[in-house]
Amino acid sequence: MAQDYYQILGVDRNATEQEIKKAYRKKARELHPDHNPSEEAAEQFKSVTHAYEVLSNAEKRQNYDATGHEDGRRAGGFGGGGFGGFSDIFETFFGGGAGAGPASRARRGQDALIATHIDLEEAVFGTEKTIEVETAVRCERCDGSAMEPGTHPETCTTCRGAGQISRPVDSILGRMMTTETCPTCRGYGDVITDPCGQCSGQGRVRERVSFTVKIPAGVRDGTRIQLAGRGEAGVAGGPNGDLYLEIRVREHEVFTRQGDNLHATVTVPMTAAALGTEIKIDTFDGEQAFTVEPGTQTGYVVTLRNLGASRLQGSGRGDMKITLNVSTPTKLNDEQRELLTQLAELRAEDIANGQVESRGFFSRLKSGIDNMFSHDES
């Protein structure tokens, strides 16, 4: 007794090719032995597959509608109509049992990487940047479907929607079935007959787009910010890729960054270093004053707490480290030379001490060499 193929697939008699295909895919998935290993499911799977086989083929469907049989005559069962048996169809759809059906055209868009340049101050406090990028965006005309609006793809007649074809191959082990991607539809199971004119059937078009990105405080030169879904639009409605924004921090003329600290070198005149003074420096937090103690030496580092870069991870800020560089005057006029000479005479003891220090240095060096030799002998 003839079965109602429409009923088996759960579609009505006016169902489109797409609806039939969708219904079949859904049922086939439910009944697939990976999900449902029962005997009953296997039988149902055969029925469903056969129903699809008939209804997805325009000619067979027409015959079936007219006569109740796909080949237009009363045949003795499923196997009669030049149909290679259910296991073939099964293989065709699930080649190797990996659950492969017709492939989807949709592919994820590519990730993209672009660089943006910011100032050190923007890196310290964070900023907002307007990014302009040429990329692929979803085609508005077809909304990514790659087809002219209102049209539908046609089920591939070569593979009957499976995306794969099986053919017998003679080998030393006997006749075997091999499964390969359908060359007509390239595995998609259907063919777009009317590609969208706007995007040439890609589902996406190239465009220049701009958007605003928040750049967090504390980013460093080379930091990459991942902007999910801001990459290229996918092919045929596939998801967007990601955009990676690489931060490039311009060099600052005063400050350099080491970790979360900002470093600067301030030159102090010899006299100010000897007498002590107060120095003012322009920072990203406005003018800051600090004290140079009398007798400060070159290389001394003043730390101004919490005036460094914001910490990208964690909270708070680094410090500002100011290295003092004591400058010795190079050009003296007569009066200055006279004053310095008087100072040197007044500080004769210190000059003598300096010589003692020198001797001390040489004696330390010598003992160091001695230690080295004695170490070798031991």
Ligand SMILES: [Zn+2]
């Ligand atoms: Zn389009």
Ligand SMILES: [Zn+2]
């Ligand atoms: Zn095909």
